[in-house]
Amino acid sequence: MIRFEKVTKRYPGPGRPALDQVTLDIDKGEFVYLVGTSGSGKSTALRLVLRELRPTTGRVHVAGKEINRMAGWKVPRLRRQIGTVFQDFRLLPNKTVAENVAFAQQVIGKSRREIAKVVPETLELVGLKDKGDRMPDELSGGEQQRVAIARAFVNRPMILIADEPTGNLDPATSVGIMNLLGDINETGTTVVMATHDHGIVDQFTKRVIELDNGVVVRDEASGSYGFQH
Numbered sequence: 001m002i003r004f005e006k007v008t009k010r011y012p013g014p015g016r017p018a019l020d021q022v023t024l025d026i027d028k029g030e031f032v033y034l035v036g037t038s039g040s041g042k043s044t045a046l047r048l049v050l051r052e053l054r055p056t057t058g059r060v061h062v063a064g065k066e067i068n069r070m071a072g073w074k075v076p077r078l079r080r081q082i083g084t085v086f087q088d089f090r091l092l093p094n095k096t097v098a099e100n101v102a103f104a105q106q107v108i109g110k111s112r113r114e115i116a117k118v119v120p121e122t123l124e125l126v127g128l129k130d131k132g133d134r135m136p137d138e139l140s141g142g143e144q145q146r147v148a149i150a151r152a153f154v155n156r157p158m159i160l161i162a163d164e165p166t167g168n169l170d171p172a173t174s175v176g177i178m179n180l181l182g183d184i185n186e187t188g189t190t191v192v193m194a195t196h197d198h199g200i201v202d203q204f205t206k207r208v209i210e211l212d213n214g215v216v217v218r219d220e221a222s223g224s225y226g227f228q229h
């Protein structure tokens with residue numbers, strides 16, 4: 001589903017590359033943690049999958065397509081197949097919960113009827129059935145993250161990218177979010193999650209890919225967080 005072939009990413013300026021000859025393969029339906037100290041290259045790797053960045057050398061394949069060669073007009077279609085969730089939720093503050101989720105459908109031209117059906121279903125899936133009319137600032141952090149996950153999942157993407165999704169949440173709330181990401185993964189969506197949350201990585205055991213200075217230093221099918229900092 002995601003394949004990096006000797007991917008090197010150099011940002012402008014001196015210094016070592018952010019990613020250095022990274023090769024990895026993530027299959028459809030996998031759940032993978034991307035770990036590594038700050039600056040090790042996790043966000044760079046995720047941004048390459050979204051084609052927000054292009055590799056300096058090497059190839060990135062997503063769903064069988066080499067995306068660094070993809071024509072610009074095809075990029076929105078690629079991104080539609082990838083849901084994203086971030087540490088800081090990134091909800092639209094002036095829209096209700098339901099409107100936030102509906103927005104992801106409106107921008108890709110779904111019909112009103114489809115939206116009216118799918119948004120409540122998705123809110124129910126994330127445990128927010130009765131909160132569709134709330135504003136984001138009337139929700140807890142964990143609930144806001146559930147809205148963000150609903151928005152990311154409403155179009156049933158092939159891939160869900162989560163960049164530190166539990167970074168702003170307490171441990172108990174984080175467990176709820178992980179259970180939800182696990183449910184989404186069970187539907188066949190490939191989940192790639194960059195994280196510093198060792199409690200979560202050790203509790204919800206999954207494949208772990210560790211980056212260090214832009215190099216893959218560990219790739220374990222059922223790993224632990226593995227380093228302290």
Ligand SMILES: Nc1ncnc2c1ncn2[C@@H]1O[C@H](COP(=O)(O)OP(=O)(O)OP(=O)(O)O)[C@@H](O)[C@H]1O
Pocket residue numbers: 011012017018036037038039040041042043044045
């Ligand atoms: N836009 C940019 N311009 C120049 N250098 C950058 C840019 N973005 C990232 N870098 C550098 O690339 C390296 C990898 O950064 P990246 O953000 O991918 O790491 P990370 O593992 O996601 O870190 P964190 O855990 O802190 O989010 C770092 O040395 C960083 O300073």
